[in-house]
Amino acid sequence: GCASGDPLDSGSDGGDGSSETIVIGSQDYYSNEIIAELYAQALEENGFTVDRQFRIGQREVYIPEIESGAIDVFPEYTGNLLQYYVPDTEAKTSDDVYAELEGALPDGLRVLDQSPATDQDSYNVTRTFSEENDVTSLADLKNVTTPITLGGNSELATRPYGPEGLKSVYGVEVGFTPIEDSGGPLTLKALVDDQVQMVNIYSADPNIKANDLVTLEDPEGLFLASNVVPVVSEKVTDEMADVINTVSAALTPEDLVALNSLSVNDQESADQIAKDWLAEKNLF
Amino acid sequence: MIEFRGVTKQFPDGTVAVHDVDIVIPPHKTTVLVGSSGSGKTTLLRMINRMVDPTGGQVLIDGTDVATVDPVKLRRGIGYVMQNSGLLPHRKVIDNVATVPLLRGTSRREAHARALELLDTVGLDRSLADKYPSQLSGGQQQRVGVARGLAVDPNILLMDEPFGAVDPIVRAELQQELLRLQGELGKTVVFVTHDIDEAFLLGDQVVIMQQGGRISQAASPAEILAHPADAFVADFVGADRGKRALHLTEVDGRSIVVDADGRPAGVLAS
């Protein structure tokens, strides 16, 4: 039982003949794994055989594998995925992003329905900082007199919504400190310890609520909306798509935060979290 | 019979280790090569089993030039015992003794049986057969070395300072053992040492070598003492000084033999 892959199987040999087995992948990110697990269990409930290839890593690693057909279903985020294909996209709202994404995908790939749940980049400050500087929106940052350092993964430094974007869209100058845990506990600790004053944390991260952080509003649409959406290959039949769409429709933004919280705070496994949620929602 | 005919060995770095040596080593006798360090004894010895090939001249065994014999085959037919016994540390005593028979393809059973007999021959208890060399004392290791040298019942036994590394008491024991063995077996033994006492004790023929790989004298011990060929030999064996220039003295009614420095060498049998 090594579900997540025989170590010597690079995953590049997609068509191993058994057409009824569906390969589901996930990012090397706990929240993404939970969603993948939701899809997997839902499909299994409905009689499909699933091969889990979870925790693959970054987008640049797994996208080629989806494109090559080695992976059939992969939970993605509309905004981030669109930026991958169209780095200079102008789309901002959920629907615009989704629409443009559908067109941007290469042949053989498609996205199913997007879920109401979002998990997108967002800038957060501590409650104290917010109150002392009277900041609730990115636009308010202009008035802050003390220097602001932004913390986030190193790629943020070059993303359009990074320091450059802040400057061009909101006219705010910030310093940057790379912290490589994707908005995880280290980022949080740096913020709480005031080593950085603003951090990039995914909006579905339960730590935002747990630590009483203030997510700054984004009136100018610096970030594109990023809803949870499955990218699938042609091997995914309509029946399968229906199953996954049902899951997507049922997954609310609050649900996603709650699921993440179960993972981070209660330290439950993705498998368990998914099972409980599906049972609770009574979908199938 | 082993015969050296005008044998010279010059190493690639230019050292002449053996220079134009002519000598006959008689069969069934012990010939001892003696000389100080670097006089070419080892080199001379090793030319017999082709561990070293001469750069000039010929080495003949019973009339056959060894250069025409496959070295590996040649060596398997000649016993070789060296200073620190040269046992294979990763093989049990019995396997060490049986090395060459096994290499030659003798069955394991037979080789082991013969090896056990050989332990008796060299005066070792059979219970040592299953030990590793490191578990033996220096003297015991040396005996195992001799047993290994005898394993294929070779006509020729080459011994390169076999007792050089054991303490004097054990050495004396081993020398006696070798004399006994040789009395029984009558091999052609070529023995290297730089201890003139040992040479005189063991050698039927003693070959005295001097720096540069030349032979100064080859004769029986008594002859060498009585008529040293030259000043070097006389000095080397000490005939004209110190310990071999003896005289008698009386101590409490016994005749003590004393050397030139006045140190006692022994008691004269009455």
Next chain:
Amino acid sequence: MIEFRGVTKQFPDGTVAVHDVDIVIPPHKTTVLVGSSGSGKTTLLRMINRMVDPTGGQVLIDGTDVATVDPVKLRRGIGYVMQNSGLLPHRKVIDNVATVPLLRGTSRREAHARALELLDTVGLDRSLADKYPSQLSGGQQQRVGVARGLAVDPNILLMDEPFGAVDPIVRAELQQELLRLQGELGKTVVFVTHDIDEAFLLGDQVVIMQQGGRISQAASPAEILAHPADAFVADFVGADRGKRALHLTEVDGRSIVVDADGRPAGVLAS
């Protein structure tokens, strides 16, 4: 004068290395401790400079119990020469010889001047002063070791198998050198060896030790040969067998002294 009074040494692991030894080592003479391996010679020697402390009895130097003397001070006043010379490989010859004077606070200049003289004393060329020990031959190293032992002009010189590791020819040379030196300097030398020939050559008094750290006999060489105290001694010095049981034989008109095995031991002076 060094005196052992009922000295016993039992090591923590229970080995009794020296057992109830009483002996007087006379000044300005050479006393040789001889015996087979493990008979406690080294242990006995080391009790003189407190490298080992006895577990019973006393060691006195000129009437003072060494146990009352600071070991470091004691050692700086006693020469010590050991088998492998024990030179410091990272110091030049001259600094090795000058080690103890420098430790004692003698000025560098003075110590070096004295060290150069000592090189003369032990028969080494002064040009070797700036070499490192590894650049010297074994015999030369040993001489440097002796020079170092003499550096503070000690009354007592302890030598633990100093010539055990050099080849017999060099060894004979070193032995002669030591005899000469001792003739000149007249130190109280305590010399350890397991070579009975060496003991007879060098010792004014020879102390024969047997297993378990007991003394079998302490007397002059001639006395020991003439009257071995017991069977062990007789056997050990070989008085009743082999090489020390001599008789005469004629070869070509010269009297050759031959041992019990028929091997020549020397030529009788006419």
Next chain:
Amino acid sequence: MNLFADAIAWLVDPANWTGAGSIPQRTFEHLWISALVLVIAAVIALPLGGLVGHTGRGREPAVMVSGGLRALPTLGVLTLFALWLGIGLQAPVIALVILAIPPLLAGAYAGFESVDRRTIDAARAMGMREGQIVGKVELPLSMPIVVGGIRSATLQIIATATLAAYVSNFGLGRFIFEGLKTRDYGQMLGGSILVIVLALVVDGAFAITQRLVVPAGVRAVRTAEPRSEPTRPRAIVGQPITEGNQE
């Protein structure tokens, strides 16, 4: 191989040589943290190893500790300490110190152990005090191995200090992480090349130091090996066996 061209291009781009986060700055940071770690680890490990080697006691624990620490995954230690201590240099310094201790410890005790007991014995018999034996005999004679340990520790520190960038904005590892996350593999490889060059330069400096601190007599031993043998030289020592063996 295109990747290597990218790396070279990145390396020679003058823009990368000035300003905040420039190559010189990152290199300096990298050297700085490596030196810091080396000093801390040496202060802990060298005296301890020397003590073990000098007394001969505690050898087993020392071997076990240095073996066990080698098994400690640096990444795990780094992340664990980072969770406790937050971003900054503390966590990487701790993780790297743990990484550097085994080679230093092993070098120190092996070095002291390697000193010929008889030489020490002779020094004691001459009347050297324990302190003098350590300082004048054991220390100089153990130098080649001790410095060897320091050298290998340094090499490891410099190569692994790249991981420091995982939890801090520090060192040449930044280029590697930035390159990794932004798919700028030229930058990543360029950064790696810088680390390798740095390691080799430092290693070369060590090779020279090693020459300087190894006492001349000890060096001579190696070149004049046959002569140092207490017994007579064995003629064949040091010569590969080719004679009569050409079959």
Next chain:
Amino acid sequence: MNWLWSNLDRVGELVLVHLALSVPAIILSFVVSVPIGWLAHRYRWSRGVLLSLCALLYAIPSLALFIALPAITGLGLRSPLNLVIALTLYGVAVIVRTAADAFDAVERDVLQSATAVGYSAAGRFWGVQLPLAGPVLLSGLRVVIVSTVSLATVGAVIGVQSLGSLFTDGFQRGIQVEIATGIVLTIALALLLDWLAVLGGRLLMPWTRAGAARAGSVRPVAAAVEAS
């Protein structure tokens, strides 16, 4: 602790994956190093070159090698094979010097005597040289085992699953137990493999036990302990 109980499956799986990464790398590096070490031993001139190359290899940051390697091998970035190759390279860097030393340590006299009793060149290598180099080779292998098992975790940073994934995941989720579990298991795995190697060494080289028994009984150097 909760984390551990609910993730036993995954942990077990990662242990297997980790083994599958490190064991082939360990074996490969050993097999590759022995001949290289022999070359360095046999031909003095090659020694400097080979050992310097190994030092250079050792200086490459692991992360960089993990990324650069696919560019050279043409394998996918996520292919565990890359990691195996990278780990093998590090293993080689560690063990070659030891392998050269191992062959150096075989006493010339023993080789001479093997030649003298009539071993052929190949027979001597397999029957004498290699087994006698064994104990030192084993010590090198043990270092490689420990360092490879530990180093394999770094692959997690680029998304190759191993026990290191417990570090990256635990780091993201802030679960210390998860990281600690990874550390403990990595060490345990290293020690287990190390123990197996020692055990194998005992079985294959019975004479080393006999030698140790005697070495232990050799009398201690009197002065070292005595007069201090």
